[in-house]
Amino acid sequence: MSTISIPRSSSLKSIITDARHFQIFFLGTFLTYGILALNWDAQLSRFIAIFSACLFTQFVGIIYTSQDFSGLKSAFITSLSLSLMLQTHSVAAAALAGVLAIGSKYLIRFEGKHVFNPANVGIVLSILLTGETWISSGQWGSGFIWVMLVGITGLTVLQRVGRVDTGLTFLMIFGGLQFLKMVVYQGWTADVWLHNMSSGTLLLFSFFMITDPVSTPNSRKARVIWSALIALLAFAISQVLYIYAAPIWALFFISPLTAWFDRKFIAKPFKWIKS
Amino acid sequence: MRSITAVLLLFAATINSYGFCGFYVAKADASLFNDASQVIITRNGENSTITMSSDYKGDLKEFALVIPVPVVLQESDIRIANPLIFQKLDAYSAPRMAEYYDQNPCYIYQYDMAPVLEESTDMVEKTEDAEPTRSKTLGVKIEAEYTVGEYDILILSAKQSDGLKIWLNENGYKIPETANEVLDPYIKGGMKFFVAKVNLKKQKNTGFQTLRPIQVSFNSNRFMLPLRLGMANSQGTQDMIVYAFSEKGRVEATNYRTTKLPTDMNVPLFVRDDFNEFYKSVFERSWKLEGKNVVMLEYAWDLSPMNYVQCDPCAGDPPVVADLVEAGVNWLEYNPKYNINDGQVFFTRLHVRYDREHFPQDLFFQETPNREYFQGRYVIHHPVEGQLDCDGAQEYYKTVFNRRQKELMNLAQVTGWNINSYAGYLDEYADKAGVKKVKQNSLLPADFNRDNEDVYALLTILLMGGVCFSVIRLMKTIK
Numbered sequence: 227m228s229t230i231s232i233p234r235s236s237s238l239k240s241i242i243t244d245a246r247h248f249q250i251f252f253l254g255t256f257l258t259y260g261i262l263a264l265n266w267d268a269q270l271s272r273f274i275a276i277f278s279a280c281l282f283t284q285f286v287g288i289i290y291t292s293q294d295f296s297g298l299k300s301a302f303i304t305s306l307s308l309s310l311m312l313q314t315h316s317v318a319a320a321a322l323a324g325v326l327a328i329g330s331k332y333l334i335r336f337e338g339k340h341v342f343n344p345a346n347v348g349i350v351l352s353i354l355l356t357g358e359t360w361i362s363s364g365q366w367g368s369g370f371i372w373v374m375l376v377g378i379t380g381l382t383v384l385q386r387v388g389r390v391d392t393g394l395t396f397l398m399i400f401g402g403l404q405f406l407k408m409v410v411y412q413g414w415t416a417d418v419w420l421h422n423m424s425s426g427t428l429l430l431f432s433f434f435m436i437t438d439p440v441s442t443p444n445s446r447k448a449r450v451i452w453s454a455l456i457a458l459l460a461f462a463i464s465q466v467l468y469i470y471a472a473p474i475w476a477l478f479f480i481s482p483l484t485a486w487f488d489r490k491f492i493a494k495p496f497k498w499i500k501s
Numbered sequence: 502m503r504s505i506t507a508v509l510l511l512f513a514a515t516i517n518s519y520g521f522c523g524f525y526v527a528k529a530d531a532s533l534f535n536d537a538s539q540v541i542i543t544r545n546g547e548n549s550t551i552t553m554s555s556d557y558k559g560d561l562k563e564f565a566l567v568i569p570v571p572v573v574l575q576e577s578d579i580r581i582a583n584p585l586i587f588q589k590l591d592a593y594s595a596p597r598m599a600e601y602y603d604q605n606p607c608y609i610y611q612y613d614m615a616p617v618l619e620e621s622t623d624m625v626e627k628t629e630d631a632e633p634t635r636s637k638t639l640g641v642k643i644e645a646e647y648t649v650g651e652y653d654i655l656i657l658s659a660k661q662s663d664g665l666k667i668w669l670n671e672n673g674y675k676i677p678e679t680a681n682e683v684l685d686p687y688i689k690g691g692m693k694f695f696v697a698k699v700n701l702k703k704q705k706n707t708g709f710q711t712l713r714p715i716q717v718s719f720n721s722n723r724f725m726l727p728l729r730l731g732m733a734n735s736q737g738t739q740d741m742i743v744y745a746f747s748e749k750g751r752v753e754a755t756n757y758r759t760t761k762l763p764t765d766m767n768v769p770l771f772v773r774d775d776f777n778e779f780y781k782s783v784f785e786r787s788w789k790l791e792g793k794n795v796v797m798l799e800y801a802w803d804l805s806p807m808n809y810v811q812c813d814p815c816a817g818d819p820p821v822v823a824d825l826v827e828a829g830v831n832w833l834e835y836n837p838k839y840n841i842n843d844g845q846v847f848f849t850r851l852h853v854r855y856d857r858e859h860f861p862q863d864l865f866f867q868e869t870p871n872r873e874y875f876q877g878r879y880v881i882h883h884p885v886e887g888q889l890d891c892d893g894a895q896e897y898y899k900t901v902f903n904r905r906q907k908e909l910m911n912l913a914q915v916t917g918w919n920i921n922s923y924a925g926y927l928d929e930y931a932d933k934a935g936v937k938k939v940k941q942n943s944l945l946p947a948d949f950n951r952d953n954e955d956v957y958a959l960l961t962i963l964l965m966g967g968v969c970f971s972v973i974r975l976m977k978t979i980k
Contacts, residue, residue, distance in 0.1 A: 248967075255964050262960065265760055315873060357749075360869040367758040367794060375964060413685040421861045425756070468722045468865065470755040 245386035245439075246299040252379040253306035253434065260310070266365060273309050275317045279324025280305040287332045300344075300440075301328055307345035307435060311427070311474075312352065314359040323352035323359060336485040339495060343438045343477060350478040363470035366426020373424050380433025387496070389437040391446055392453045397423075397432045399457035400473065407465070431473050443484050445493035452487055456480045538731075538739070539587050541716075543746040543829035544724055544868055550829030551726070552716040554587045561699045564712065565674045569692040569730055571721040573644045573656050581650035582714040586827045590744045592817030594800035594850040596762065596783075596877025598776050599814050603884050603901070607891040639664030644693060650713060651704035657694040661685065665694070673698070683729045692727070716829060725865045732857045743851040746804070746830050751871040752849045754796040756862050759851070761798045761875060763787060763915045768879045769908040769926055779879070782916035784852065794859040800850035801875040806833065806842040814878075820848075847872060884930075898934040905930065 261268040284301035287293070304327050314320050327348030331340040334347075352359045366372060384390040401423050408414045408422065436442075436453060443449045460476035463469055488495075539554035557564055640660030647654045659665035662684035669676050674696060676684075687694075699712065707713070731739065745752035753759040763783065772779045787797065804811055804820060811819035822833065822842050833844040853864065884901045905927050913920045924939045931938045 251967055255960070255967060259960050259964070264758065313869070313871070315871060358870045360867070360871070362753065362759075362869075363867075364754045364757050364759060364796075367792065368756070369792075369794075379964075379967065408686075412689040413682075415682060415861070418686075418861045422756070466722065468724070470865065470867070 244296075244299070245383050246303060248379075248383045248386065249303050249434065250299065250306065252383065253303065253310060256376075256430070257306060257310055260365070264365065264367075267313070269315070271317050272314060272320045275320035276308045276312075276324045277302075277305040279321040280308070280328050283325050283328035284331075287328065291332070300331075304328060304344045304348070308348050310430065311345065311361060311435075312349050312359055313362045313365075314352070314356075316356065316358040319352055319356040319358040322356060323348040326351045337488065339484070339488065340441055341484060342481045343435060343441045346435060346474060346477050346481070349474060361427070361471040361474060363425065363427045366430070368421045368424040368426070370424060372426040372429050376426065376429040376433055380429070380437075384433065384437050387437070387439040389439050389442060389449070392442050392449045393432050393437045395450045396436050396453040396457045396473075399454050400428075400432075400460055403457070403461040425470070427471065428473065431477075436473070436477055439496040441481060441484060442496075443487035443491065443493075444495050445487070445491035448487035448491035448493075452480065452483065455483070539591065539742045539744070540726060541582075541586070541590065541744045541746070541828045542726065542752075542866070543831070544752065544866070545748060545830075545832045547720045547722060548718065548831070549721060549724060550716060550718040550831065552582045552586070552714050552829060554584075554714050557712050561701060561704060561712070564699045566695075566697045566715075567669065567674060567676075567730065568695045569687045569727045570656070570695045570717065570719065571692060571723050572719045573658070573693050574695065574717055574719055575645070576647045576649065578718045579647060579649045579654060580716050580718075581652075582716040583827050584709075584711070584713050586820075586824060587714065589817065589820060589824055590828070590850075591742070593812065593815070593819055594744070594802075594848070594876075595816055596764075596780050596799060596879070597814065597816040598768075598773065599878055599880045600773065601880060601882050603882055603897075605885045605889070606893040606897040607889050639668045641665055641668040648700055648703065649715075651699055651707050651709075652697045652712075652715060653700045654695065654697045657696060659684075659688050659694065662688060669696070679732075680730065683732075687727070687730070718829065718831075723865070724867065725863050727863050728853075728855055728860055729863055732855070732860075738854050738856040741853045741855065742799075743849075743853065744828070745849040745851065745866070746825065746828060747847050747849070747868040748832055748845050749868050749870050749872075750847045751798075751801050751869050751873070752851070752866050753798075753869055753871075754851075755865045755867045757794060757796050757860070757864065758791070759796045759798055760787075760791055762852075762877045764875070764877045764879070766879060766911045766915070767904065767908045768881055768912055768915075769905065769923065770881050770883065771923070771926065772879065772912065773881050776879075779916060780877075782918060783877075784854075786915065786917045788854050792859075793854070793856075796864070797852040797854075798849070798875055799852050799877050800848070801871075801873065802848050803872060803874070804846045804848045805844065806846070812876075895933070895935060898930050899936070902927065902930040902934040902936060 260266040280301045281298060284298055288295060288297050305324065308320075308323055308327060312320070312323055314323075327344040330342050330347040331344050334341045349359070349361065353361070380393065381390060384393050404422060405419055408419045409416055436456060443452050456473065456476045459480060460473040463475055464472035469475065541550075541552040543550045553568070641664050642658045643655055644658050645656040657665070657668075659668075662681060665684055665688065666676050666681065695717065697715065704712070726741075726743070728741075743752075768779070784797065788795065791797075802812060804825065806822050806825075820828070825833065825846055830846055833842045833846070835841075836843045853860075855864075882904065885897070889897065909920045909923060909926065912918060912923075928938045
């Protein structure tokens with residue numbers, strides 16, 4: 227087995243410089259909170275299936291491409307995201323989601339970058355292929371607490387990876403359109419809109435999924451347009467089909483455009499650990 | 502452990518007073534009650550069938566109903582359902598009490614059969630009035646006009662809420678002031694208004710004393726129940742029981758949390774005497790602890806005709822195919838070759854207690870592939886009566902004593918009742934078991950009712966710690 231080099235001089239510094247540690251910590255806390263305080267179905271077999279599928283697929287990928295083992299951290303984040311968002315009672319479907327999520331990183335690539343957000347692919351494809359998984363968009367409920375917690379923790383991570391632009395653009399455009407439709411046009415009171423916008427699932431999506439630094443376009447300008455497109459599509463889907471998880475579907479369909487954006491707007495690709 | 506066996510005695514929890522999920526309007530200024538309602542909703546692709554229970558007990562002349570619907574309904578989309586369907590579904594799916602008799606430790610093979618009892622629900626509802634309709638040019642268009650069963654029904658579309666409000670008021674549907682804030686959003690959202698009054702002549706001909714449920718069927722992407730209009734004439738909270746049928750699996754809310762009722766636990770014997778009160782407390786406590794903005798799952802089961810175990814234990818007879826069809830399940834196919842009905846049916850019972858503050862949005866649902874069963878089930882145990890004198894007796898009494906201690910703890914946990922006054926329930930067995938009697942007021946520590954607050958506090962501290970740590974780092978990075 228290859229050795230993983232850990233800089234011994236300052237282990238704290240190495241923890242802090244990699245934003246993935248923050249992500250793991252925050253997502254892990256959300257999952258714990260969901261299970262303990264919100265009484266989620268804590269089906270151990272599902273979590274085991276997701277984690278082992280993700281980590282194993284990543285491991286195979288690392289060996290095959292002879293990359294650095296720190297990529298396992300990304301697989302850990304994908305596992306947590308899948309555990310947070312994807313519901314199923316089928317262990318096989320959970321494992322498949324994990325394999326598809328990480329597998330897509332290695333198989334669906336364009337110019338050295340993977341095209342899709344891994345967790346997003348895992349969720350969407352497992353729903354389409356197995357019919358045994360689903361997104362419980364109401365599982366967090368809605369409330370100010372989510373705006374605060376997910377917002378602050380999310381911004382912390384985004385600031386570190388330079389993707390605040392992506393998350394905020396999405397939220398502002400999606401929220402703005404919802405506001406125009408619900409409050410300005412239809413005449414609902416603002417609390418109806420707020421209830422809609424403070425859904426834990428929506429916030430988690432905005433701060434922890436759409437903003438994945440690797441699968442978003444490299445240039446800031448491109449990212450803003452890209453996430454605006456996702457917001458537009460998500461809004462359209464939610465209006466026509468009345469699907470609450472519309473942003474997750476929108477991200478899936480817009481993701482392939484990343485490659486085009488990267489060609490049009492040249493910028494340095496993202497690296498987790500800056501050398 | 503001593504075996505605990507025998508037979509189940511079941512009760513169905515009764516939930517008081519039911520009504521429509523829609524919106525009652527009154528002509529007279531009598532106070533309106535719209536405390537609870539029962540609704541059946543079936544979903545098959547884009548097709549929804551909604552059946553609204555009616556147990557209106559007031560003057561039939563004064564009955565009037567307004568429900569927002571997403572499309573203009575055709576006459577064939579509206580029918581009258583058999584009122585018994587609600588009683589049947591309620592009795593079948595209500596939270597239940599299972600009763601067990603301990604086996605006598607001194608006579609191993611004794612069995613006792615108890616009869617199966619069933620209590621069904623009482624329904625009460627109150628509403629008011631309607632009068633003959635009169636067309637008006639207030640931007641209100643009568644899209645369709647039908648008489649179905651004992652109801653005169655109009656499907657209205659409107660351009661703006663003021664016109665609709667005036668029209669409704671002029672036609673005998675008294676609209677509360679507070680309805681204004683939702684009429685406009687519904688109109689702009691493309692909703693039509695289904696308004697109904699009782700046709701007294703037709704009603705007489707039906708031979709029924711009470712009004713029968715209205716069932717409407719339509720195709721729409723919106724799988725939802727319009728709660729908001731119903732809040733307009735109710736100050737406090739309202740209860741709604743939703744019986745949902747779908748093909749794939751459980752139905753859950755998409756814009757609110759769907760959470761499970763605490764279930765499957767031993768509770769003290771005396772709960773049997775007032776199971777309804779017990780269940781009310783269980784629901785109320787759970788609803789409060791969950792933040793008052795949740796949809797509570799009370800029952801979930803596979804009701805496909807080919808599934809032979811349709812409940813376990815059964816609180817009431819499971820619905821047969823004819824009941825499913827009555828409820829609006831329209832996707833079963835009769836297979837004459839085997840004389841069976843092909844198709845999957847999954848049943849979900851949801852209980853929503855809602856008010857304006859905690860439920861600002863209408864309730865949207867989705868069908869999930871989740872086919873896991875669920876039921877509200879509370880178990881009581883009858884100890885062996887009479888004097889026991891054999892070697893195993895004392896050990897048996899100890900088991901009973903310990904079990905009762907746990908039962909009381911469970912009771913305190915799920916109902917929030919003060920169990921210190923039930924020390925006698927334990928003491929009855931203290932002497933026999935050879936243990937110390939329980940001191941009054943010492944059953945529970947004073948802070949027992951704080952529940953899981955400690956865990957949440959710990960978690961929050963952890964989270965906040967993380968947040969602080971990150972913020973500090975963030976500041977440093979910015980510098």
